[in-house]
């Protein structure tokens with residue numbers, strides 16, 4: 001139990017790991033997980049609790065001396081999460097210890113600005129730096145103009161139009177691949193994520209849409225999260241196409257994505273302004289004089305409502321989990337009292 005290992009793939013009952021020190025290029029080792037699929041976190045400070053967590057791709061973990069059992073999960077410096085369908089855990093970590101989130105969206109068909117805003121919110125929430133990558137620039141007449149439109153909704157975020165087919169615009173992305181940097185690629189199915197990963201890796205590391213179409217099973221998408229070590233020492237994580245639903249909107253992250261709207265709303269006369277018919281509403285004024293588009297306003301409202309809903313749901317689930325815990329504690333207590341050797345009342 002000395003040097004940490006890096007999780008390069010996380011499946012249900014097992015993880016694949018490589019040594020986290022040195023180039024992550026070696027053949028991964030498969031380590032089975034406990035029945036509950038959880039690993040104890042290594043405390044960050046003296047008062048930190050030892051939570052039990054689901055390991056994710058990008059995690060640093062410790063193995064026992066035999067190298068067969070996971071005994072600890074090192075603190076995460078960032079985590080890309082989405083809402084999980086599960087009843088007990090609130091969120092599912094898609095990737096841990098990420099530095100850059102590449103938000104991939106296609107230029108053809110037209111980019112979906114609402115989806116970009118949603119994925120940016122996911123990215124801001126992770127604690128990593130988002131970068132927007134607009135793919136398939138070779139299929140549209142004015143990729144630069146389209147990139148400008150997208151940049152208007154991607155505040156403080158670099159936006160790059162690229163074509164992997166023509167090997168255009170990839171240089172700024174290659175510049176992000178510094179030794180030790182971890183990048184994760186998110187975006188809708190068919191946006192060209194795997195194609196981009198292969199281009200940045202300089203080799204075929206991911207099966208792409210075209211390849212897979214020929215396997216007789218029709219269209220199928222990336223099913224495993226994978227961490228790809230790149231020649232220059234960066235790590236690249238591909239994710240399966242994240243569907244629009246199930247992304248965790250989070251109030252703090254929304255303030256980043258919609259910093260312009262938040263700033264306008266701060267000028268409303270009433271702090272609890274609903275931006276409908278209130279007097280002195282700066283948002284309505286901005287909509288009237290064109291400072292704010294109806295589309296962006298609606299998109300903001302939608303994600304805000306989702307964030308509020310998520311928060312309430314998280315509270316409910318936390319309360320349920322807490323109740324279950326107490327029930328267990330009480331049952332253990334009674335069992336202990338009645339069990340063999342326990343003092344008879």
Ligand SMILES: Nc1nc2c(ncn2[C@@H]2O[C@H](COP(=O)(O)OP(=O)(O)OP(=O)(O)O)[C@@H](O)[C@H]2O)c(=O)[nH]1
Nearest residue numbers: 163164189190191192193194195208209221222241
């Ligand atoms: N013309 C053009 N086509 C591209 C480009 N990048 C990707 N494609 C095509 O777009 C399709 C989808 O690409 P993928 O890389 O499989 O998409 P993905 O985002 O990984 O999709 P999932 O694995 O389903 O999430 C493939 O047919 C690619 O060949 C590009 O720059 N230009």
Ligand SMILES: [Zn+2]
Nearest residue numbers: 268273275281
């Ligand atoms: Zn208002």
